[in-house]
Amino acid sequence: MTVVAKFGGTSVADYQAMGRCADIVLNNPATRIVVVSASSGVTNLLVELTQANLTDERRLELLKSVAAIQYGILDCLGRPAEVASELDKLLSQMSVLSDALVLNRGKHLMDALLSTGELCSSLLFAAVLRERGARASSFDVRGVMRTDGHFGRAEPQIADIEALVSTELAPLLKDNLIVTQGFIGADEQGQTTTLGRGGSDYSAALLAEALRAEAVEIWTDVPGIFTTDPRLAPGARALEEISFNEAAEMATFGAKVLHPATILPAVRRQIQVFVGSSKEPERGGTWIRHQVEHPPVYRAVALRRGQTLLNLHSLQMLHAQGFLAHIFATLAKHRISVDLITTSEVNVSLTLDKTGSDSTGTGLLSEALLQELAEHCRVSVEDNLALVAIIGNRIATTSGVCRRVFTVLEPFNVRMICQGASPHNLCVLVDEKDAAPVVAALHSNLFETAL
Ligand code: ASP
Ligand code: MG
Numbered sequence: 194m195t196v197v198a199k200f201g202g203t204s205v206a207d208y209q210a211m212g213r214c215a216d217i218v219l220n221n222p223a224t225r226i227v228v229v230s231a232s233s234g235v236t237n238l239l240v241e242l243t244q245a246n247l248t249d250e251r252r253l254e255l256l257k258s259v260a261a262i263q264y265g266i267l268d269c270l271g272r273p274a275e276v277a278s279e280l281d282k283l284l285s286q287m288s289v290l291s292d293a294l295v296l297n298r299g300k301h302l303m304d305a306l307l308s309t310g311e312l313c314s315s316l317l318f319a320a321v322l323r324e325r326g327a328r329a330s331s332f333d334v335r336g337v338m339r340t341d342g343h344f345g346r347a348e349p350q351i352a353d354i355e356a357l358v359s360t361e362l363a364p365l366l367k368d369n370l371i372v373t374q375g376f377i378g379a380d381e382q383g384q385t386t387t388l389g390r391g392g393s394d395y396s397a398a399l400l401a402e403a404l405r406a407e408a409v410e411i412w413t414d415v416p417g418i419f420t421t422d423p424r425l426a427p428g429a430r431a432l433e434e435i436s437f438n439e440a441a442e443m444a445t446f447g448a449k450v451l452h453p454a455t456i457l458p459a460v461r462r463q464i465q466v467f468v469g470s471s472k473e474p475e476r477g478g479t480w481i482r483h484q485v486e487h488p489p490v491y492r493a494v495a496l497r498r499g500q501t502l503l504n505l506h507s508l509q510m511l512h513a514q515g516f517l518a519h520i521f522a523t524l525a526k527h528r529i530s531v532d533l534i535t536t537s538e539v540n541v542s543l544t545l546d547k548t549g550s551d552s553t554g555t556g557l558l559s560e561a562l563l564q565e566l567a568e569h570c571r572v573s574v575e576d577n578l579a580l581v582a583i584i585g586n587r588i589a590t591t592s593g594v595c596r597r598v599f600t601v602l603e604p605f606n607v608r609m610i611c612q613g614a615s616p617h618n619l620c621v622l623v624d625e626k627d628a629a630p631v632v633a634a635l636h637s638n639l640f641e642t643a644l
Contacts, residue, residue, distance in 0.1 A: 195366070195406040196221060199228040199375060199397035203414040204471035205314050206233035207262070208269035211321045214412060214471050218370070219327060225366040226404070228334075228375045228397040229318050231310025232262050236376075236390070239310050242291045243303040252291055259310070260284050266317045276320045283313050300344035304377075305385045308335075311374035311393070319372040329370040337362050337403070338378035338396065340386045347378055347386035349399055351458075358403035366404075373400070394455035398466070402458035409464055411451065412471040417479035418443065418451075421494040425629050426636035432492070434480040439492050439584055440466075442617045446582035447497030456481075488586040490594065491639040496632050498625060500532075500578040501557065502609065505541045507570035517541065519569060527562040533580070533611045533620060542609055544580065544622060578608060579628035582620045583635060589613045601638045605631055 198221075200214045218224050230236075241247070242255045267280055290306040315331045322329035337357040340347035365371055375393020378386045388395055394411055401409040417431035418440065435443075441456045451468065459466050459481070469478025510516045520541065524531060532544040545557055558574060566572045588594055589612065598619060609622040623631050 194223040194408075195225050195401075195404055196223040196408045196410060197226050197228060197397050197401040197404065197406050198224045198410040198412060199393060200230065200318070200471060201393065201411070201413045202230040202233035202236070204412050205229050205231075205318055208266045208321070210471065211266065211318050213474075214318070215321045215325055215327075217410075217412060217471060217474050218322065219325060223407070224410070225370065226362075226400060226406075227318065227322075227329075227370065227372045228393060228400060229311065229314045229372065230375050230393040232266070232314050235259055235262055235310040235313070236307060239287075239307050242287075243294060243306055245298060256284075256288050256291065259287065259313075263313045263317065266321075270317070270320050270324060273320060276316060279316050280313060283309050283316070301384050304344045304347075304387045307387050308374070308377040308385045311376050315372045315374045322370060322372065327370050328368065329372055330365075332362065332365065332371045332373045334373040334375075334377060334396065334400075335379035335383070335385060338399070340378040340380055340388070342380040342382075342384065342386065344386055346389040347380065349378065349388065349395075351399070351402075354399060355403045358400065362400075363404060394451055395458075398455045398458040398464070401464050402462050405462065406464055408467060409459060410467045410469065411455070412469055412474075414470055414472060415468075416470040416473055416476040417468050418448065418481075419493070420640050421632055421636045422448075422496065425496065425632045426494075426640075428636060428641045430640075431476075432479045433477075434482055434485050435492060436485045436488060436586075437481055437483055438617050439488070439586070440481045442582065442584045442615070443493055443495050446495035446580065446584065446618065446620070448493070448495045490585045490587055490591050491583065492585040493583075494632050494635050494639070495582045495584060496628055497580040497582070498628060500580050500622060501545050502575040502578055502622065503543050503545065503558070504573045504575070505543075505566065505570045506539060506573075508539055509569065510539045510541075516569075520566070523562070523565050523569075527559065527565075529557065529562065533609065533622070535609055535611065544578070544609070575608070577625040578622050579625045579631075580620055580622055581628065581631050581635065582618045583639065584618050587616055588619050589616050594619065597638065598635070601634050602631065 198218055204214050205211050238255050238259050287309045294302050319329045319331040339350045339353035375396035376387055380386055397409050419429045419431055421429045423429040437460045444451050463483040466481040467478055534543045605627045607621045611620040
């Protein structure tokens with residue numbers, strides 16, 4: 194049995210946190226490979242370092258802050274010579290890259306700079322494991338995590354990764370505990386790339402897939418996946434298990450615990466994923482499984498804020514063919530990923546999926562796109578909306594679901610409803626200002642009240 198354990202930034206924030214994670218790893222002999230994020234805060238500091246027009250003073254400050262975090266851990270380790278010299282090298286690379294970025298704003302340099310955070314944390318974490326008597330070494334994941342050359346959001350090349358993992362990494366696991374980096378990879382030319390912010394979960398799932406692992410553990414700072422965000426509903430509780438389909442829906446609809454794409458490699462290979470808190474491992478966590486025994490009708494309520502609704506109206510649509518095809522082709526051309534859709538005879542309303550779109554979220558709807566759409570229909574855009582998704586099973590085929598949900602929603606204005614396409618969700622679009630009360634009301638009715 195092979196388990197891949199991934200520790201997020203807060204889990205490897207300092208020496209003490211790393212110690213707790215090392216105990217978790219060593220408690221389970223099946224854990225053969227550990228994937229780490231950069232220590233908490235480091236990636237943010239490095240991202241700031243990639244920005245244009247920083248003063249020299251600020252640059253030095255940022256480099257110092259990163260160094261302070263990493264040396265803090267090294268000092269607690271008693272500065273083992275080999276680790277100290279490796280760390281010095283990484284920190285001086287950081288400074289060389291940040292100098293280089295002043296003159297050359299190359300994205301490849303930015304990714305190289307960002308990658309140093311994970312290179313430092315993996316180096317130090319392996320040392321923490323060795324301090325506990327483990328035979329652990331750090332492994333440069335760029336030797337196996339092959340990606341395309343899309344810096345900042347590189348696409349992993351699954352077949353290449355599988356081949357490289359089986360020759361370069363799998364043999365090492367026999368007698369070593371391997372600590373490696375999340376988030377980073379390399380393209381065919383060996384240039385460093387990154388998978389996008391929060392990409393370490395994805396790295397762990399990709400490695401698990403390539404290694405044919407039985408489980409991936411995602412250790413973070415929350416004890417599992419909750420029925421909803423506890424800040425919105427104090428009655429929210431951690432789930433013991435959840436199916437992949439439900440978890441994917443939750444991620445899509447805004448739950449923060451997992452990077453949505455993490456699910457994909459695990460789903461492909463039916464690898465179960467555990468989510469737990471490295472601060473309180475004794476509290477257990479949530480298992481995400483391919484199949485769960487008794488999937489409930491109501492599993493969770495998710496919230497995604499900042500939604501934009503695009504309304505299109507055209508009489509051309511009446512009894513015509515090809516209108517929607519045309520609209521979607523235009524959206525695709527502008528790299529807009531559509532989320533929810535409702536249609537009537539002469540109207541289409543759609544919400545835009547900022548996560549899947551090739552955009553940072555601001556200026557998603559460019560003037561060019563709106564003009565192009567306006568050639569074929571009347572266009573209006575509404576902002577300040579939030580999407581609330583009730584996630585579960587057999588939602589579309591269980592009687593009484595709509596009555597129950599809409600009774601709860603009675604005091605609120607529901608701008609749009611999507612129900613029926615997926616057995617796993619019922620979504621409503623509401624005013625941003627109603628989002629929190631809607632989630633609280635739904636949670637209280639669906640999860641805290643006996644029928
Ligand atoms: N260190 C990277 C970030 O903060 C990747 C990760 O933590 O998953 O985005
Ligand atoms: Mg993270």
